[in-house]
Amino acid sequence: xxxxxxxxxxGIVLTSGTALANPPDTxxxxxxxxxxxxxxxxxxxxxxxxxxNPAALARSRGLELSIGYFRADHSMQMNxxxxxxxxxxxxxxxxxxxxxxxxxxxxxxxxxxLPDDRISRxxxxxxxxxRWELYDNRNQRLFLAANLAVEPFPxxxxxxxxxxxxxxxGRLDISxxxxxxxPDDSQLRHEVDADLTAVRYPQAGIRVAxxxxxxxxxxxxxxxxxxxxxxxxxxxxxxxxxxxxxDLETHSVNNFLPQQAVLGGSWKLAKNVxxxxxxxxxxxxAYVPPVAQLDVALDIPPPSGGWPATISxxxxxxxxxxxxxxxxxxxxxxxxxEWRALATRHFDGFVRGxxxxxxxxxxxxxxxTNYVDRDRHTFSLGLGxxxxxxxxxxxxxxxxxxxxxxxxxxxxxTRKANAADFVGDxxxxxxxxxxxxxxxxxxxxxxxxxxxxx
Amino acid sequence: xxxxxxxxxxxxxxxxxxxATTGAEGEGDRNLPTVGVGPFRKLAPDEVTGIAPxxxxxxxxxxxxxxxxxEGQGATILYVVGKPNGKDVIVRxxxxxxxxxxxxxxxxxxxxxxxxxxxxxxxxxxxxxxFALRAPDGVTLYYAAAxxxxxxxxxxxxxxxxxxxxxxxxxxxxxxxxxxxxxxTVYVLPDGRFRMFYASGSSIGEAESTDGVxxxxxxxxxxxxxxxxxxxxxxxxxxxxxxxTARVGDPCASLRTTPSGRLHIRVLYTGADAAGATAIGFxxxxxxxxxxxxxxxxxxxxxxxxxxxxxxxxxxxSYLYVQQDRRVDERLTYTAIAAAYAPGSTHLPxxxxxxxxx
Numbered sequence: 085x086x087x088x089x090x091x092x093x094x095g096i097v098l099t100s101g102t103a104l105a106n107p108p109d110t111x112x113x114x115x116x117x118x119x120x121x122x123x124x125x126x127x128x129x130x131x132x133x134x135x136x137n138p139a140a141l142a143r144s145r146g147l148e149l150s151i152g153y154f155r156a157d158h159s160m161q162m163n164x165x166x167x168x169x170x171x172x173x174x175x176x177x178x179x180x181x182x183x184x185x186x187x188x189x190x191x192x193x194x195x196x197x198l199p200d201d202r203i204s205r206x207x208x209x210x211x212x213x214x215r216w217e218l219y220d221n222r223n224q225r226l227f228l229a230a231n232l233a234v235e236p237f238p239x240x241x242x243x244x245x246x247x248x249x250x251x252x253x254g255r256l257d258i259s260x261x262x263x264x265x266x267p268d269d270s271q272l273r274h275e276v277d278a279d280l281t282a283v284r285y286p287q288a289g290i291r292v293a294x295x296x297x298x299x300x301x302x303x304x305x306x307x308x309x310x311x312x313x314x315x316x317x318x319x320x321x322x323x324x325x326x327x328x329x330x331d332l333e334t335h336s337v338n339n340f341l342p343q344q345a346v347l348g349g350s351w352k353l354a355k356n357v358x359x360x361x362x363x364x365x366x367x368x369x370a371y372v373p374p375v376a377q378l379d380v381a382l383d384i385p386p387p388s389g390g391w392p393a394t395i396s397x398x399x400x401x402x403x404x405x406x407x408x409x410x411x412x413x414x415x416x417x418x419x420x421x422e423w424r425a426l427a428t429r430h431f432d433g434f435v436r437g438x439x440x441x442x443x444x445x446x447x448x449x450x451x452x453t454n455y456v457d458r459d460r461h462t463f464s465l466g467l468g469x470x471x472x473x474x475x476x477x478x479x480x481x482x483x484x485x486x487x488x489x490x491x492x493x494x495x496x497x498t499r500k501a502n503a504a505d506f507v508g509d510x511x512x513x514x515x516x517x518x519x520x521x522x523x524x525x526x527x528x529x530x531x532x533x534x535x536x537x538x
Numbered sequence: 539x540x541x542x543x544x545x546x547x548x549x550x551x552x553x554x555x556x557x558a559t560t561g562a563e564g565e566g567d568r569n570l571p572t573v574g575v576g577p578f579r580k581l582a583p584d585e586v587t588g589i590a591p592x593x594x595x596x597x598x599x600x601x602x603x604x605x606x607x608x609e610g611q612g613a614t615i616l617y618v619v620g621k622p623n624g625k626d627v628i629v630r631x632x633x634x635x636x637x638x639x640x641x642x643x644x645x646x647x648x649x650x651x652x653x654x655x656x657x658x659x660x661x662x663x664x665x666x667x668x669f670a671l672r673a674p675d676g677v678t679l680y681y682a683a684a685x686x687x688x689x690x691x692x693x694x695x696x697x698x699x700x701x702x703x704x705x706x707x708x709x710x711x712x713x714x715x716x717x718x719x720x721x722x723t724v725y726v727l728p729d730g731r732f733r734m735f736y737a738s739g740s741s742i743g744e745a746e747s748t749d750g751v752x753x754x755x756x757x758x759x760x761x762x763x764x765x766x767x768x769x770x771x772x773x774x775x776x777x778x779x780x781x782x783t784a785r786v787g788d789p790c791a792s793l794r795t796t797p798s799g800r801l802h803i804r805v806l807y808t809g810a811d812a813a814g815a816t817a818i819g820f821x822x823x824x825x826x827x828x829x830x831x832x833x834x835x836x837x838x839x840x841x842x843x844x845x846x847x848x849x850x851x852x853x854x855x856s857y858l859y860v861q862q863d864r865r866v867d868e869r870l871t872y873t874a875i876a877a878a879y880a881p882g883s884t885h886l887p888x889x890x891x892x893x894x895x896x
Binding site for chain 1: 564565566567568569570571572573575576577774775776777796797798800802803820821822823824830831832833
């Protein structure tokens with residue numbers, strides 16, 4: 085019974101069209117894990133394992149459904165003034181569908197972050213324009229991951245899957261006649277051709293339980309580049325004076341997710357206290373900045389008799405001389421703790437905390453570009469409660485987890501080498517407040533609810 | 539069934555709590571840092587009274603070479619060169635919004651007052667290149683004339699009293715001062731010393747004074763020379779070569795302290811290439827002395843012989859006033875004062891009425 089269901093669910097997801105990605109890197113995924121400083125590769129479970137460690141999906145023994153919401157508000161400032169960086173907010177959720185194949189436990193998982201402001205945002209700014217590179221645009225994404233995990237031995241779980249993104253290719257063709265003097269008499273035809281092409285990137289993880297108290301984990305997340313290719317072709321007649329042809333092609337990498345590798349562990353420090361640690365290596369050195377490569381051809385021959393004195397013919401914009409963005413690989417340490425403060429027959433209560441330090445990977449912006457970033461210290465707290473068999477209406481385990489995190493990006497000053505820079509020196513600092521909750525319903529085993537005998 | 543219904547209810551409640559009706563517009567680009575010198579965009583037709591981007595024009599007086607001074611309550615004073623009576627003099631005008639200037643061609647029947655005329659032996663027949671500096675006791679106006687750079691002072695900004703001798707004249711021993719010094723611009727260092735940039739030949743030099751009257755050169759070399767031409771093959775497709783390879787002049791200086799605490803000397807200037815095309819450039823340096831570094835891109839370039847920049851820095855935004863050609867038709871083109879604005883993404887409200895007084 086379980087096998088066809090798992091395969092069916094997996095098949096639906098793995099063959100689906102497009103999806104986007106990846107705010108969990110910055111804001112966490114699931115309130116329990118976020119509250120523990122994201123130091124959970126060896127300790128995650130449930131739907132959050134779809135991001136933190138696919139192998140941990142196999143720890144679930146029954147169907148789990150989770151849904152939650154979080155909102156991360158930014159207070160990012162340059163020269164002491166707020167830059168109005170958009171909040172990242174939306175639904176986090178997912179499911180875990182466990183089963184057995186040849187008596188080997190396995191599970192299928194699906195994780196989703198669904199932002200409620202925008203599914204995706206495309207933004208290719210001039211490289212000179214200051215922007216909070218890691219917070220402004222690249223987190224305005226939908227995240228969808230599908231994974232399979234297996235537990236060949238009671239002490240070993242292995243999992244892998246795919247996350248999905250979409251790159252964009254678009255073309256705009258306009259042709260006809262434009263009447264500059266009487267715009268209403270213009271006759272223009274336009275065609276739009278846009279494709280959202282699926283981009284998939286892999287993730288895989290392993291979890292080893294060394295004992296009942298100690299577990300280790302390793303996770304790999306692949307790299308992806310979200311391309312944005314846009315083209316425009318305009319041709320036609322201008323007020324009977326002359327003709328015009330304008331071809332524009334742009335290419336940019338609108339979103340780049342570096343590959344990551346995580347090593348982590350969890351250790352039961354006391355009967356009800358678990359400590360966790362993760363070290364995440366992020367391959368920022370491969371980063372491709374979201375600057376558009378512009379290729380333009382403009383052909384407007386002068387009318388017979390030359391251009392009137394009052395008209396200056398337009399000129400094609402110059403190609404962009406892209407300045408490379410130098411970034412450095414970073415290892416981000418995460419620390420977490422979970423204390424089961426309350427343990428009764430029907431209720432468990434948890435207190436959680438965590439800390440992580442993310443040193444900025446971006447070199448000081450002393451030149452033309454202004455990819456602004458600062459070191460980030462994140463402190464997290466959380467509470468959780470799990471209720472068992474409360475009612476016959478919902479006789480499953482019901483867990484409610486809350487998290488609150490505070491990220492501080494201490495002030496630092498960017499000093500320009502060239503005094504004639506248009507942006508000049510600036511100070512920058514930031515603060516991020518992230519609040520959220522997750523609700524999980526966990527059933528005992530596939531198709532059976534808690535309290536009912538199979 | 540009831541269990542599924544309960545699950546569905548929980549889900550619906552969470553979704554309802556989390557979903558807004560529509561997504562918000564993306565931001566993240568408010569209050570971005572800038573040094574306040576552009577790039578500028580010329581004013582749009584609905585941002586001026588008259589023909590955009592011109593804010594002060596007269597086909598007889600032919601106003602040019604603006605100098606700008608901020609006055610209280612958002613008012614702007616311009617001192618410009620004009621020849622209302624056939625002789626180049628300096629007149630004053632005023633706008634309450636930086637755009638509708640008293641006595642412009644659209645402000646019928648009003649004539650900007652003449653505040654300075656050539657009447658000293660060393661001045662010759664014409665005055666040029668004014669630069670206005672706010673002083674504790676009024677306004678100090680530097681200007682150029684045939685025999686060098688002079689200065690005049692006023693307590694009300696209208697009636698000026700001149701120093702009888704020029705404050706700076708050409709150094710005949712200088713290798714680069716091939717013409718009489720002109721186009722003065724003055725700023726005051728935090729310790730009260732005066733600094734002047736001036737033009738001569740095809741370059742810009744610098745001099746210093748403790749009283750604003752007696753200036754001495756800071757060195758034998760100019761602080762800004764014309765740019766070197768682009769090396770063959772170094773330009774990308776459609777990339778423009780340097781715009782100021784033949785001449786730099788008309789400096790307009792301003793001083794600020796950067797957020798990192800560095801003294802920042804900003805200079806807008808006119809750059810010209812070998813073909814005579816002009817554009818407004820930006821050069822600057824950190825600290826009190828040394829050559830100016832240039833910005834490769836012009837801050838204002840419209841292909842209309844724009845020159846003689848004057849900067850009005852109003853905090854989050856800046857006005858740039860320049861002289862440029864106003865083409866009326868095939869036969870009539872004259873020079874007038876145009877305005878540009880930065881940041882370019884901001885659209886200005888409709889201009890206010892012309893003021894009653896200059």
